[in-house]
Amino acid sequence: MQVYRRSYAQSIATQDNNYVLQLADQIWDWQNQLMGLDNSAPQHRDHAYNRVLMVQDADNTPYGAYAYFYGTAFGPSTLAGAFTPVMASGGWGMWHELGHLHQQYIWTWSTLGEVTVNIYALHVERKLGITPSNLKVYNRYGPAFDFINNTSATKDFNTMTGTYDDHFTRLVLFQQLYLAFGDQFFIEVNKRGRLEPRNTAMTDKDKMSWFMKTASQVTGRNLTTFFRKWGFRVDESVYATIAGYNYPNPTIEPSTLSEDNTSATLVNGGIYKITSLINNSSVIDVNSSTPNNGTAVTLWTSNIGNNQKWLARKNLDGTFVLKSMADTTKVLDVPNSATSLGTEVKVWSYGATNNQKWKVESKGNNVFSLAPAHAPSLRLDVNNGVATNGTSLIIWSTTGNNNQNFRFDKLN
Known part of the structure; x- marks a missing residue:
């Protein structure tokens, strides 16, 4: 009022x-x-x-x-x-x-x-x-x-x-x-x-x-370094309690982060064009401007349509969900949590499952490889390394080759 x-x-x-x-x-x-x-x-x-x-x-x-x-x-x-x-x-x-x-x-x-x-x-x-x-x-x-x-x-x-x-x-x-x-x-x-x-x-x-103990509990990470860097002067028993949780350290130390320091990770809430390093021009594309569950995800010539833009949302465990800007209820998904080599990636309604979460590994200069959280030994891969329009995005064993490397260009 x-x-x-x-x-x-x-x-x-x-x-x-x-x-x-x-x-x-x-x-x-x-x-x-x-x-x-x-x-x-x-x-x-x-x-x-x-x-x-x-x-x-x-x-x-x-x-x-x-x-x-x-x-x-x-x-x-x-x-x-x-x-x-x-x-x-x-x-x-x-x-x-x-x-x-x-x-x-x-x-x-x-x-x-x-x-x-x-x-x-x-x-x-x-x-x-x-x-x-x-x-x-x-x-x-x-x-x-x-x-x-x-x-x-x-x-x-x-x-x-x-x-x-x-x-x-x-x-x-x-x-x-x-x-x-x-x-x-x-x-x-x-x-x-x-x-x-x-x-x-x-x-x-x-x-x-x-706050210190709760922050560590909700993230499942040992935030001791972070709080010491920020000069949190509390009884040492608090730091001992946090150590006793036996949580791993954060993948990236939070005290190093700023809005400009994005090369080592994606920005939560960032909207990206995702370009394959096979030819440095073809981008990850949802094959519809109004995608449904199961719509294919392929490489395509860049046209800056919403079906070629992806919203990155970070989860507490450090993984990311990639939402299609053509319909932000649809996310990059490995159907049925499959682990078979060659499984084609689709978009599907968001369900907060591990087959919709992606671990990002920085290669430097805003280049990343993507591992599905349900099968972290596998990688998002351009099928056969072919950069023609309509080439499927699949999951495959880790090779480190450019068909598994993608440049994330932030648009917002």
């Missing part, structure tokens, strides 16, 4: 207010999705009255905007981003204030009040297709990597000083977890947070400890 004074209503009377209200609802829904409000259990049900109050504040308010229980208020400097179509491109203040309503007590320690709120703003930014992110706009990766690479034994995430002491620099830590593990990381952390009883006696170190 949006509430503003008559004079302001008159000033925006000619805009498409239905669009503005629908977009505000969509942004709220996107943030709720990141909260894991998916109706999978009573604790994860969306609210019956799933909307938020947005009001115009007084003209002389000392605040640009602020949030309170199920409500937000916006002063003169933030009105356009909250109540006009500017919300779709310049609404960071509005996305930020709605994000405050999603922060969980159990992992919001004292230095994060204006930090983790922006996890939800960055999520909206991605959903709206806005690039570069505000982290890049404000050049926060540089100070973040300076801090990460600082080898001082006394550095402390919570007492950063100088150029490090910045909400957006701390935000890079959470963006790196997104880059490493995708949206599902925050969905799972938020779900676990809702299951915990509220304990108002928790200290900052209690909250940090809970």
Whole structure:
């Protein structure tokens, strides 16, 4: 619900207010999705009255905007981003204030009040297709990597000083977890947070400890190096507990990641043209602009149609699902989880099964080979190494040849 004074209503009377209200609802829904409000259990049900109050504040308010229980208020400097179509491109203040309503007590320690709120703003930014992110706009990766690479034994995430002491620099830590593990990381952390009883006696170190252990549990990875790089100074027993889980280290250390560091992995949410290195021109193509289950996947001359664009979505285990932009409910699939050499790859409705998950192995310079998660010794392969239109994509034993190497060119 949006509430503003008559004079302001008159000033925006000619805009498409239905669009503005629908977009505000969509942004709220996107943030709720990141909260894991998916109706999978009573604790994860969306609210019956799933909307938020947005009001115009007084003209002389000392605040640009602020949030309170199920409500937000916006002063003169933030009105356009909250109540006009500017919300779709310049609404960071509005996305930020709605994000405050999603922060969980159990992992919001004292230095994060204006930090983790922006996890939800960055999520909206991605959903709206806005690039570069505000982290890049404000050049926060540089100070973040300076801090990460600082080898001082006394550095402390919570007492950063100088150029490090910045909400957006701390935000890079959470963006790196997104880059490493995708949206599902925050969905799972938020779900676990809702299951915990509220304990108002928790200290900052209690909250940090809970987050560190939960992050390792939901990813199934030992994140010790990551948290030490970020100066998480907690009792050593916390690190011992994480080591005791006996999880493997991440395939790629998350503290090395940024939006520009994409050569070693795919970008979660990136849209790609996938080119075969056989001839460096033919691309992976779904043989229909309106694919059905079982539609063939072949090589074809590049034409930049949606049936030649692939959306990469990262799973918590580090694998990727490749969704056809011709129909994002259809994904690259090895039919029936087959392991027979020569099985033709198709597209199929997404079912979160291992035959739809792909392990990506970097060859450098944005070139990758793809192994199906259900048969990781095999590789996606251009049949017989022939680059003519209509050549099937199959699975085959690993050879390392160019018929199993593909260049991923990011389009967004």
